[in-house]
Amino acid sequence: MRFGERLGAAVAEHGPLCVGIDPHPGLLASWGLTQDVAGLERFARTCVEAFGGRVAVVKPQSAFFEAHGSRGVAVLERVISDLRGSGTLVLVDAKRGDIGSTMAAYAAAYLTEGSPLAGDAVTVSPYLGFGSLAPALDAAAANGRGIFALALTSNPEGASVQRATGPDGRSVAQSVVDAAARANAGLDPLGDVGLVIGATVGDHGLDLSDLHGYVLAPGFGAQGATVADLRAVFGPELRGVLPASSRDVLRHGPEAASLRSAVDAVRRSLEM
Numbered sequence: 209m210r211f212g213e214r215l216g217a218a219v220a221e222h223g224p225l226c227v228g229i230d231p232h233p234g235l236l237a238s239w240g241l242t243q244d245v246a247g248l249e250r251f252a253r254t255c256v257e258a259f260g261g262r263v264a265v266v267k268p269q270s271a272f273f274e275a276h277g278s279r280g281v282a283v284l285e286r287v288i289s290d291l292r293g294s295g296t297l298v299l300v301d302a303k304r305g306d307i308g309s310t311m312a313a314y315a316a317a318y319l320t321e322g323s324p325l326a327g328d329a330v331t332v333s334p335y336l337g338f339g340s341l342a343p344a345l346d347a348a349a350a351n352g353r354g355i356f357a358l359a360l361t362s363n364p365e366g367a368s369v370q371r372a373t374g375p376d377g378r379s380v381a382q383s384v385v386d387a388a389a390r391a392n393a394g395l396d397p398l399g400d401v402g403l404v405i406g407a408t409v410g411d412h413g414l415d416l417s418d419l420h421g422y423v424l425a426p427g428f429g430a431q432g433a434t435v436a437d438l439r440a441v442f443g444p445e446l447r448g449v450l451p452a453s454s455r456d457v458l459r460h461g462p463e464a465a466s467l468r469s470a471v472d473a474v475r476r477s478l479e480m
């Protein structure tokens with residue numbers, strides 16, 4: 209089954225919340241864990257126990273695993289494998305992007321069946337030109353996987369690049385939206401190319417009407433965006449929007465049960 213179809217089924221079962229696994233040093237400390245691979249592993253195992261089979265999609269942040277070197281990456285590989293084994297979709301947040309020939313290697317790593325780092329989808333950066341992502345689009349389609357391309361990111365620094373307008377009068381972000389829409393055309397119910405648009409961005413000024421794909425909305429929770437902000441940015445129904453929260457859920461650890469309660473509370477807030 210295509211990624212967009214699998215994501216649709218997962219959202220129908222669990223709701224749209226995407227929970228992030230971001231093992232910040234500060235969170236390891238507040239969970240009473242050591243600042244090493246053993247602490248990382250304990251943190252990650254607790255997250256898998258808490259979220260596996262309970263949310264539509266989990267987003268491990270690759271940077272916090274990479275920070276621990278090859279043994280940290282091995283922990284990420286186990287997180288991906290165990291979450292997928294529990295039936296939960298995994299969006300690896302690695303924000304990869306490079307010239308096409310190198311992008312093909314990233315696509316092999318993150319989107320190809322049998323690769324230990326391949327989740328169900330990966331975040332990618334289109335800022336070497338959306339066309340440079342072609343190997344990732346091809347690998348995603350061939351392997352039933354998806355990509356989420358950065359359009360308008362949640363950090364304030366992103367706007368100077370992403371809201372800039374090109375010679376055709378479109379913003380850079382709108383050109384990313386339009387390219388994703390072309391990739392998703394004809395795929396029902398939604399395609400396999402999603403976008404990242406922060407919940408913090410305010411009036412995004414984008415025409416998303418032809419996107420026909422999912423929108424990951426980080427910035428919800430710890431970065432200050434509320435449910436009201438989500439509705440103001442994306443419309444009252446939040447159709448196709450996956451609000452993403454990491455620290456605001458993870459701060460409730462280290463007990464898996466408390467993490468689950470936090471997820472349930474966020475989910476309820478999204479339903480109100």
Ligand SMILES: O=c1ccn([C@@H]2O[C@H](COP(=O)(O)O)[C@@H](O)[C@H]2O)c(=O)[nH]1
Nearest residue numbers: 269361362406426427430431453454455
């Ligand atoms: O525009 C973006 C793109 C990605 N992120 C990532 O999402 C999480 C947010 O974590 P919180 O603790 O919920 O703030 C993190 O992994 C970022 O790298 C983003 O925030 N904004």
